[in-house]
Amino acid sequence: MKQEESAIIKKSDIVLLVAILVIALITFVYIMLTKKPGAKVQISIDGKVEKTISLDEDYEYQVTTDMGNNRIVIKDGVVDVTAADCPDKVCENHVTIKNVGETIICLPHKLVVEIVE
Amino acid sequence: MSKNQNIETTKNSISSTKHSGKTNKEIALTGVFIALAMILSYLESLVPIGFAVPGIKLGLANLVTIVSLYKLGIKNTIIISVGRIILSGILFGNMMIIIYSLAGAFVSILVMLLVMKTKIFSATGVSICGAIAHNFGQIIVAVITLENMNIMYYMIVLAITGAIAGTLIGLLSGMIIRNIHM
Ligand SMILES: [Zn+2]
Numbered sequence: 001m002k003q004e005e006s007a008i009i010k011k012s013d014i015v016l017l018v019a020i021l022v023i024a025l026i027t028f029v030y031i032m033l034t035k036k037p038g039a040k041v042q043i044s045i046d047g048k049v050e051k052t053i054s055l056d057e058d059y060e061y062q063v064t065t066d067m068g069n070n071r072i073v074i075k076d077g078v079v080d081v082t083a084a085d086c087p088d089k090v091c092e093n094h095v096t097i098k099n100v101g102e103t104i105i106c107l108p109h110k111l112v113v114e115i116v117e
Numbered sequence: 118m119s120k121n122q123n124i125e126t127t128k129n130s131i132s133s134t135k136h137s138g139k140t141n142k143e144i145a146l147t148g149v150f151i152a153l154a155m156i157l158s159y160l161e162s163l164v165p166i167g168f169a170v171p172g173i174k175l176g177l178a179n180l181v182t183i184v185s186l187y188k189l190g191i192k193n194t195i196i197i198s199v200g201r202i203i204l205s206g207i208l209f210g211n212m213m214i215i216i217y218s219l220a221g222a223f224v225s226i227l228v229m230l231l232v233m234k235t236k237i238f239s240a241t242g243v244s245i246c247g248a249i250a251h252n253f254g255q256i257i258v259a260v261i262t263l264e265n266m267n268i269m270y271y272m273i274v275l276a277i278t279g280a281i282a283g284t285l286i287g288l289l290s291g292m293i294i295r296n297i298h299m
Contacts, residue, residue, distance in 0.1 A: 008291025013242040013284075020249070020280040024273045031269055 038100040038115035041079045043072065046110040055079070055098070055115075067109040079113060081106070142299070147185075147193045147200075154181040154201040159209070175282045176248055182226065183244055183290040188299060191230055198222045217255075224254035240294055244287025248279040 043051045045065055053059055059074040070091060071083040078098045081091040084106060091106035097115050104113040157177040178201060185194045202222060206215035228250035232243050252275040 007239050008288055008295060009241045010239045013238050013245070013287070016238060016242050016245055017280055017284055020245070020276055024276045024280075027269070028273050 035099050037077065037098055038102075038117060040116050041072075041074060042114045042116045044112045044114070052116070063109070063111060065109065065111075070106055070109055070111055072113055079104070079115065081113065084109070143189060143193060146189060146299075147196055150181050150185050150189070150193075150197045151200040151204070154178045154197060155205055157181060158201065158205055162209070176251065176286055179225070179244065179247060179251075179283075179286050180290050180293070182222075183229065183240055183247070183287065184293050184297070186226070186229060186233060186243070187240065187290075187294045188297065191226075194226060198226060221251045221254045225251040239287070240291040241284055241287030244290055245280050245283035248283030248286070249276055252276070252279040 037055075039055060041053050041055060042049055043053070043061065043063065045063065050063070051061065053061060053074060055074055055077045057074070058076070061072045061074075063070040063072065068085045069083070070081055070086070073080050073082045078096045080096040081094060081104050084092045086092075086106050086108040088108060091104050091109075091111070091113075094104045097104055097113070100115055100117055102115045105111070155178075157180060161175060161177045181201075182194060182198055185197050189197075199219065199222070202215055202218045206212070206218065225247045229243050229247040232238060232246045238246075253272070256272060256275065
């Protein structure tokens with residue numbers, strides 16, 4: 001028992017380490033397997049759904065609110081925010097999205113662009 | 118034998134000289150630990166391990182935190198961590214780094230304290246939990262500016278690197294804890 005107390009590594013530590021690595025691996029595989037292209041894009045402003053657009057056709061949508069402007073472009077089933085007048089430009093610089101659950105968020109404009117099924 | 122005991126008693130009476138509830142030895146060690154933690158975090162900043170994915174780090178300063186948690190108790194550990202972060206922040210960083218680091222340190226110390234109290238794991242397990250708590254704390258702070266789907270990948274990467282770095286630091290801490298007697 002005394003030995004066990006002062007041990008620098010116990011069986012439980014190894015179990016913990018292995019468990020973390022296994023969970024990480026399973027999560028990774030799960031993400032890879034469940035990743036699927038979405039059918040529509042949902043545009044919300046201040047938590048309210050403003051518009052839902054199909055990804056099948058190319059489309060451009062201009063969001064204009066008291067908070068500012070964002071230009072959302074749908075092309076070849078991929079959604080991008082191409083222009084915005086927010087100070088941080090996080091949304092504009094964000095990579096394009098196409099899979100279910102992916103989002104582009106413009107925090108200053110309270111805008112959420114999300115891919116849905 | 119009786120001479121030895123005498124020395125032991127004298128030592129005890131010296132070290133138990135109270136100084137606002139702390140022994141002089143404790144105060145001295147706390148100071149030494151702050152200095153050591155500062156050196157370790159400075160050394161770590163010289164080696165850019167986190168170049169590929171931000172947030173990946175070995176957490177050398179955590180070595181001091183763990184040893185202190187086991188040997189000096191929670192109060193001194195908080196003093197050491199806060200002292201290290203504020204002093205390093207003033208010397209090499211800025212206010213944002215201080216706030217950011219304090220948040221990470223508190224999350225990680227709290228988790229390590231709780232895990233330590235359960236006595237299920239050795240210092241290695243405590244270190245692993247601390248490293249992962251610290252990494253996840255950082256993700257939560259940074260979550261808004263990160264790209265959405267990549268957050269999950271990012272978490273996986275940080276969980277794995279945190280577990281491995283935590284194991285190394287934990288093993289080292291365990292060796293130190295076992296070999297210092299106070
Ligand atoms: Zn924006």
